[in-house]
Amino acid sequence: MIPNPIQEKVYGALRTSVFATNAAMGEAAAAEAREIIAAAIRTKGHANIILATGNSQLTFLHALRDLPGIAWDAVNVFHMDEYVGIDPNHPASFPRFLRTHLLDAVRPAAFYPVPGQATDVEAACRAYETLLRAHPADLCAMGMGENGHIAFNDPPFADFDDPVWVKVVKLDERSRRQQVGEGHFPDLAAVPTHAITLTIPALLAARRILCIVPEARKAEAVERALLGPITEDCPASILRQADHAHLFLDQESATRLK
Numbered sequence: 086m087i088p089n090p091i092q093e094k095v096y097g098a099l100r101t102s103v104f105a106t107n108a109a110m111g112e113a114a115a116a117e118a119r120e121i122i123a124a125a126i127r128t129k130g131h132a133n134i135i136l137a138t139g140n141s142q143l144t145f146l147h148a149l150r151d152l153p154g155i156a157w158d159a160v161n162v163f164h165m166d167e168y169v170g171i172d173p174n175h176p177a178s179f180p181r182f183l184r185t186h187l188l189d190a191v192r193p194a195a196f197y198p199v200p201g202q203a204t205d206v207e208a209a210c211r212a213y214e215t216l217l218r219a220h221p222a223d224l225c226a227m228g229m230g231e232n233g234h235i236a237f238n239d240p241p242f243a244d245f246d247d248p249v250w251v252k253v254v255k256l257d258e259r260s261r262r263q264q265v266g267e268g269h270f271p272d273l274a275a276v277p278t279h280a281i282t283l284t285i286p287a288l289l290a291a292r293r294i295l296c297i298v299p300e301a302r303k304a305e306a307v308e309r310a311l312l313g314p315i316t317e318d319c320p321a322s323i324l325r326q327a328d329h330a331h332l333f334l335d336q337e338s339a340t341r342l343k
Contacts, residue, residue, distance in 0.1 A: 087116045092339070096311045097325030101332040103339045107299040111144025114297050114333045118145075118224060119152050121293050125223035126159045131194065135163045135225040135283070135291060136187070137236070138179040140267045142228055145297045145333075146186045157191040161220055165227065165236040165288065167201035168277040169253060177269035199251075199281050206253055210281060214250040217287060225291035229298040232259040233306045233319035237282035243320040250287035255279055266302075285323060294330035296321070301337040308341035 088109035090102035104110040118134075125132035136146070149155075167179045174181065180198035188196055197216055203209030227235050234243070239257035261276040270276045288294070298307055310321040311332075324330050 088113050091336070096332075097315075098328035099311070099325045099330055099332055101311065101334065103334045103336065103342075105336060107144050107335045107337075108148075110297065110299055110333045110335045111146075111148045114145045114226070114295050115148035115152055117331065118149055118226060118295060119155050121224045121295075122155055122160060125292075126156055131159045131161065132223045133161045133163065133220040135165055135222050135227075135288070136183060137165055137226060137228045137297075138182040139228055141299055141303065142226075142297060143186060144299065145226065146183075150187050150190050155191070157193045160193040161195045161197070162188065162193045163197050163217060163220070163222070164199055165225075166280050166282040167199040169201055169206060169279040169281060171201055171277055173202060177264065199283075201281055206281065210249070210251040210253065213281075214287070217250055217283070222291035224293050224295065225288050226295045226297060227288060229296060229303060229306050229310065229321045230260055231263045231302055231306055232257055233309055233321045234260055235285065235288060235296075235321050235324075237280045238285050238320045240318045240320060243285060243317040245285055245317060245320075245323055247284035247286050250284055250290075251281060252284060253279055254282050285320060289323070289327055292329065294324070294327060296324060296330060296332045298332065298338050299335040301340065303338045304341045307334060307338050311342060 091105050092103040094101050122132045171178050200209040237254055239260045264270050264276050309319040315322040
């Protein structure tokens with residue numbers, strides 16, 4: 086049975102659902118993702134999806150992995166960011182994270198990782214943008230950083246009107262500290278300073294967006310995104326203008342909305 090939200094509200098154009106637990110939130114988001122994927126496959130024979138990584142996405146990814154009825158052999162998977170120069174076997178590598186928690190189990194038609202190890206990083210960004218434009222996303226499942234970032238579009242570097250879809254960015258220190266706090270790196274010095282990210286226009290170009298944000302450590306960012314000004318100082322606030330997006334929270338991440 087798909088869990089029901091304990092509260093729903095629309096902020097601007099953004100439908101927001103709060104669930105009793107992180108697990109219930111992940112199951113509900115995965116069920117909606119399955120519907121989106123199935124509809125795309127019925128319409129055109131395949132689905133293109135963009136997935137986020139990080140500890141906050143685990144309940145969603147595991148629920149998606151375990152759901153029956155998804156024709157994974159008709160699904161092309163992209164993801165949204167990767168550290169520049171990181172060893173692909175490093176525990177913090179985002180493609181490795183997706184393979185470990187989803188892809189190795191479901192075996193999609195194709196997986197196109199963001200090329201963080203490319204020799205010519207700028208050329209790699211342009212090539213990945215070309216790939217994304219050739220495979221319009223039916224679904225983008227994203228999270229929200231503790232500083233309000235989406236993908237690695239950190240304040241103060243985020244740009245709602247970015248002219249490109251993929252670029253190299255310098256990572257905000259708070260964003261890097263989040264990676265240490267989640268246990269992916271031993272200390273701040275070990276966290277890379279730059280990453281390749283899909284930009285905000287690329288994320289918003291997906292036909293449907295699910296934003297999955299559990300845990301108390303995200304409560305401040307959720308409050309700013311939903312109740313503060315729509316500004317690049319809180320990149321996730323742009324979702325309030327996206328009527329094709331659905332925000333999933335648990336009780337802990339929604340505490341500052343009361």
